[in-house]
Amino acid sequence: MDNTRTQDAFSQLSQEKILKIMNMVKNKEVSIEGALHLAQKEGYADKDSQDLLTGSLFNYSIYKYKHYRWQKRILQIDFNTKTIFNIEKGIIKKQFPFSQVKSCEDTERRRFSIVFHGRQDYELEAVSLDDKRKIMYLLSRVMQSNSCRRPGEPCLERAAECDVVHEGVLDLQQNAFMSTEWVKYLVQLREGELTLYCIGLGAESKNACPAMNTIHLSGGNVSVSKENECGTFLVQTKGHNYLFRIPFTVQNYRTEVVSKLRNEWVSLIERYCELCKGGSLSQEESQGDTSSEADYENVTVALNEQKEEALHFGVSAAATSLNKRSNSQTKPVKGDVAPASASTPVPISKVEVPPAPPAFFQSCSLSPLAKRTKAFHWDVVPCDKIPKSIWGSCDPAKKKIDASRLCEQFQVQDVAVFSGNEPSVNQHIMLDRKIAHNFSIFLKSFRVKPSELKEKLYIIHEESGGLTDEQITTLRRYMLTPKDAEKYQSFRGCPSELHIVDQFMLEMCRIPHLGQRLDLLLAVRELPVSMGDLEPLINQKIQASKQLHSSQKFIAVLEYILAIGNHLNENAGKEKAKGFRLSSLTKLSLLRGKERTFTLLHALVEQLSLHEPDLVKFAQELTEFEAVPDASMKGLSAEVDVLKKELENVTQCRRLIKPRTTKAMPQESQFCRELKDLIQKYEGDLSQLSKRCEEMKKLYSSVLVKFGEPQDLDSQELFGWISTFISEFRKACAEVMQ
Numbered sequence: 001m002d003n004t005r006t007q008d009a010f011s012q013l014s015q016e017k018i019l020k021i022m023n024m025v026k027n028k029e030v031s032i033e034g035a036l037h038l039a040q041k042e043g044y045a046d047k048d049s050q051d052l053l054t055g056s057l058f059n060y061s062i063y064k065y066k067h068y069r070w071q072k073r074i075l076q077i078d079f080n081t082k083t084i085f086n087i088e089k090g091i092i093k094k095q096f097p098f099s100q101v102k103s104c105e106d107t108e109r110r111r112f113s114i115v116f117h118g119r120q121d122y123e124l125e126a127v128s129l130d131d132k133r134k135i136m137y138l139l140s141r142v143m144q145s146n147s148c149r150r151p152g153e154p155c156l157e158r159a160a161e162c163d164v165v166h167e168g169v170l171d172l173q174q175n176a177f178m179s180t181e182w183v184k185y186l187v188q189l190r191e192g193e194l195t196l197y198c199i200g201l202g203a204e205s206k207n208a209c210p211a212m213n214t215i216h217l218s219g220g221n222v223s224v225s226k227e228n229e230c231g232t233f234l235v236q237t238k239g240h241n242y243l244f245r246i247p248f249t250v251q252n253y254r255t256e257v258v259s260k261l262r263n264e265w266v267s268l269i270e271r272y273c274e275l276c277k278g279g280s281l282s283q284e285e286s287q288g289d290t291s292s293e294a295d296y297e298n299v300t301v302a303l304n305e306q307k308e309e310a311l312h313f314g315v316s317a318a319a320t321s322l323n324k325r326s327n328s329q330t331k332p333v334k335g336d337v338a339p340a341s342a343s344t345p346v347p348i349s350k351v352e353v354p355p356a357p358p359a360f361f362q363s364c365s366l367s368p369l370a371k372r373t374k375a376f377h378w379d380v381v382p383c384d385k386i387p388k389s390i391w392g393s394c395d396p397a398k399k400k401i402d403a404s405r406l407c408e409q410f411q412v413q414d415v416a417v418f419s420g421n422e423p424s425v426n427q428h429i430m431l432d433r434k435i436a437h438n439f440s441i442f443l444k445s446f447r448v449k450p451s452e453l454k455e456k457l458y459i460i461h462e463e464s465g466g467l468t469d470e471q472i473t474t475l476r477r478y479m480l481t482p483k484d485a486e487k488y489q490s491f492r493g494c495p496s497e498l499h500i501v502d503q504f505m506l507e508m509c510r511i512p513h514l515g516q517r518l519d520l521l522l523a524v525r526e527l528p529v530s531m532g533d534l535e536p537l538i539n540q541k542i543q544a545s546k547q548l549h550s551s552q553k554f555i556a557v558l559e560y561i562l563a564i565g566n567h568l569n570e571n572a573g574k575e576k577a578k579g580f581r582l583s584s585l586t587k588l589s590l591l592r593g594k595e596r597t598f599t600l601l602h603a604l605v606e607q608l609s610l611h612e613p614d615l616v617k618f619a620q621e622l623t624e625f626e627a628v629p630d631a632s633m634k635g636l637s638a639e640v641d642v643l644k645k646e647l648e649n650v651t652q653c654r655r656l657i658k659p660r661t662t663k664a665m666p667q668e669s670q671f672c673r674e675l676k677d678l679i680q681k682y683e684g685d686l687s688q689l690s691k692r693c694e695e696m697k698k699l700y701s702s703v704l705v706k707f708g709e710p711q712d713l714d715s716q717e718l719f720g721w722i723s724t725f726i727s728e729f730r731k732a733c734a735e736v737m738q
Contacts, residue, residue: 083095104143163190169185244265457517459671535692582721625723
């Protein structure tokens, strides 16, 4: 074992924690390598606690699954307002109070989902495992704050990280290649959650962070039961099953001891599940009838695309899958995704994975020589609607079309690159069959040979011959797990004899720091686009704040509103006010006079026209409020904060892949030089953007002070009120002047 790595892992731990790990090794509960993973875990946990407890506002770049695509967003967790924000290009798309967060599901690789009370779940993907670990930690804090809240009582502040109620080393059953295996985990039970740290990866992931998974008990949908086999018990969540086993060690070698330990785990987990279930019910009662978030999804298109992809998959992979089905244990896969990490607990599914599409399709009547075209996924008119519509008398056979031209434009292009490597019907694939199926579909349109992949990674821009953004994103999702990588690294045969999927996976294994290289390429391309999108939005907010700060006519109009309001309230027996919130501007059109069409806003127009006609044109000083603002300063600040993190990651990746010797290839040296120049340029551009962002926030803060508004009021609300007022004022002017 690497001495430097050992010293780094243990140097940050207290004597108590070091002693605990040493006793585990002594009792043969963990191996020496497992002890190192445990030390790393403790180090990461301490670091996370220090970093994440000092702040109150956290921004993370994530991908949200919507309409069958992954869309880049920012997830902001704000402990000041106790709200989670979904931000896209500075616009707050959705916001969720902490009280609406029910639980959090940790899934494979970088993916996780947030479960809400009365709302659709959010399926998300972090940009890195480190970010995912931090987000999960923060979400556990959110759920801990929810679990301490009771109806009618204020939520008292509690420790961010609850004390460990019970812990121990357990074996977790995982589906491996063609078999199942037991992997060691350190399992910690806290109030509201069961945390799993993998310590049985072995030596293949020495540079990886210790894998962590969290089973949140706060959702109220977790149950635990004893299994027939001695020492095993099952934890069931909303979508996953986790089968645990008490390992036989120096201390746990008798059956009665193992059964006692199993019963203790089951009893404690059952107890905290019941506590959380009660809290969850009270949460749901307090939510009331919350309207569900129904995002329309075009199911027809998705199903048709899946059918078309099935046609692309080919005879060999389908036959192989059918042959393997009877004698191999399948692994559950959620959607068309990258392989699940071996270091992340893979749930046991009771639902059988459907067989792969058959090698030949009976419904397909195309001859082998017929040219296949792309499908047009339209929405078909139902049969019962045809007779009374124009389609009832329509005869498309009478319309002449240029079939050859259509075939020329929309013919499905065959990928000839791999024509010499088409596998035989019974060719074996090393990768999981479902993942191999999905990756094979991607390869049909990926016109790059396995041997050319590494060269492509040295080309920064797509127009210079590099990979497309979509190709980079897809390759990131098919990154191999440590166990799959070990499988390919042990291969000693001729690569050309492998299935094309295995050839690519083998090549991906041989490229050092592939994940970081793909992340770097994507970030380098997205940074200038993101900065270009944000700059005009920030400038618009600066200009709007300046106009609002300097407009004397607008202030005079507010004075008229105050005078009119005080006059009405005084005669109504209410006290006079010294000032009013700008949110009141939108209420002027709601107070109707004797005539139903005459409102307080019309009265304001009349008063201004009689006494100071010049003020009727006050909107000329507020031209930036012509349209309702979309982006908010809160969202824009979050975007800039995330860009800083992304640029830091790019700099770190550059250091990681920088050639260590002077004998680097010319292409590699050129790539590093170009990357260095781009980083320097982006640092300068981002520095200017950050200064403009600070100027924006400073100006807006002074605007809030000037108009007596609270400092936590977001610009999206304030500017929205003013924009709506100007629009309604102009409409009232036109009606009064008629």
